[in-house]
Amino acid sequence: MLSSPFYPAGRDTWISSPSVIAHIDMDAxxxxxxxxxxxxxxxxxxxxxxxxxxxxxxxxxxxxxxxxxxxxxxxxxxxxxxxxxxxxxxxxKRYLEVSRAVIACLQSFSPLVEQISIDEAYVDLGGTGALFGTPENTVLAIKDKILKTTGLTCSVGLSTSKLVAKIASDMNKPAGITIIPPSRVRAFLDGLPVGKIPGIGRKNEEALNRIGIKTLSDIRKLSLRFLEERFGKFGSRLRDISRGEYYSPVVPYSQPKSVSNEVTLDRDTDSPEVLGGVLLDLTEKVGRRLRKHGFRGRTVTLKLKDSDHRQITRSVTLDRSTQQGKRIYEEAMKLLAGCSLKVKKRLIGVGVSNLEPAARAGQISLFEDKIREEEKWDRVDRAVDDIVDRFGSGALKRGRLRRE
Ligand SMILES: [Mg+2]
Known part of the structure; x- marks a missing residue:
């Protein structure tokens, strides 16, 4: 079905590879x-x-x-x-609908589909041979099915790892299929400029260029010790990447319906200040989890349990989705203000539902009006996420007043 200038297509080609991964990227x-x-x-x-x-x-x-x-x-x-x-x-809304149709197509070929943005996903084809023939034929069939189902073209990279498949899918856009079989991975990587490595960043690229390291083959000549001294943890990854030995698994990910956190209070309370304080903490956590997993949500729900175990929930649906602790906190506080505190509360919780994948930076600008203010808070939130990741959640608590 597929002719390649490089090698005879066939299953044998892939036998030596620890994995067979396709990266699918919708065109424009x-x-x-x-x-x-x-x-x-x-x-x-x-x-x-x-x-x-x-x-x-x-x-x-x-x-x-x-x-x-x-x-x-x-x-x-x-x-x-x-x-x-x-x-x-x-x-x-329409883009999300099409995105879901694309993912459904992919899932009909392999249970191992990892969506990484609204229009991109990895598919692990390691175990699909018996059903669909060679990996080459499978990616052709995938592209075909996406076109028939949605009317849209995609570009595909097929190789031995997520990293190489992703770089490959970008090489023949639009509507191209780029196949880098195991025997070609090393040669393919050797010629690549270091800036092509996902996650390398401008600064690292420039630092490497300054010492004469321009391509991945240059990196392969450096010792692990040098790379680690220079780049820390990223150094050993760079070495693995340059050898075509950097493998990360395809993690099938289905979208959660909601993200929530709740806590049973140490002591039942009717104090709005105490409940508000707990809420600040809970909303921070929920916002952090949304960001970590790449979702935004539109519906904020507050849950309260009385000391006699009666439970109430109150929800509000926002005009625009959010993943910010501050925004969730503001809405949860409004919901709390609408609740009677006559009976003491023993549990309080907050959840965000109506989720959608968070757009990438350039895509967020679809909703440009409030964007500047929000970006500011996104940056604050990301900085906090970094610190919490490094030092644990006790390391930093934002003052309540400073959040107003
Ligand atoms: Mg795309």
């Missing part, structure tokens, strides 16, 4: 969905993004890219590069 996802739903946009330069000049491009169609328009670019700049550009506001 938001823009492609717009063109799918509004065929009159076909062949037009289309971007999805904020409509005011302060907005940012979330996705650009391939026609728009011919003018140099890129995602994360300010809309005004896109207009200068391409005066005829069509700017569409985002329709997140």
């Amino acid at each position: 996802f938001y823009a492609s969905v717009e063109i799918l739903d509004f065929p009159e946009l076909k062949d037009k330069p289309v971007v999805v993004g904020g409509s005011s000049n302060r907005g940012v491009v979330s996705a650009a169609s391939y026609r728009a890219r011919e003018f140099g328009v890129r995602s994360a670019m300010p809309v005004f700049q896109a207009r200068i590069l391409c005066p005829d550009i069509v700017i569409r506001p985002g329709r997140m």
Whole structure:
């Protein structure tokens, strides 16, 4: 079915590999969905993004890219590069619907599907041979099924690890399949600039370039000791990556329905201050878990149990989803203010439901109006997450007043 200039396709090709992973990446996802739903946009330069000049491009169609328009670019700049550009506001609900259809397609090929963003996922094809033939044929079938089901094209990388599959899927966009079989992994990596390594960051890239390390083959020549001294923990990972020996498992992940935390109080209380204090702690934890797992939620629920074990819940659904402790806290406090405290409470909890995958930075700008204020808090939250990860949750508590 598939001819490759490199090697004869077949199962034997993959026998030496500890894993067989495909990375699926939808092409210009938001823009492609717009063109799918509004065929009159076909062949037009289309971007999805904020409509005011302060907005940012979330996705650009391939026609728009011919003018140099890129995602994360300010809309005004896109207009200068391409005066005829069509700017569409985002329709997140629709994109999520299509995203779910894509994931369902993937799950029909393997139970091991890990969604990493709204339009990207890894599929572990290690165990699927008997059903679908060779990995090469399987990725062809996957691409075909996605096209038939959704009307959209994707690009696919197929290789021995998540890392190589992801780099590969980017090489022949749009609608390309790039296969790096085990025997080619080393050669493929050798020529790659270090900046292509996911997670390496600008600073590391520059630091490496400064000492003459430009490609992965250069990294392979360095000693582990040198790499560890220079990059700490990341050093040994760099070495494994450069040898094509960095493997991380595909973790099938199904979206949780809600994220919640509750606590039974040391002593029953009717004090709004005490309950508010506990709530601050709980909402921080819930926000942190949402961020950690990459979700935002729209519905905030407060749960209270009386000392006589009667339980009440109160919910509010927000205009826009959030993953911020501060925002969840504000809503939970409003719900608390609406509850009678005549009977003392023995348990308090807070949950966030109505979840959706958190968009990547460039995509958040679909909702540009409140974005600046929110980004500020996102940064604060991320800084707190870092500290908590390193030193434990006792290390840092934000003052209640400073949060106002
Ligand atoms: Mg994509």
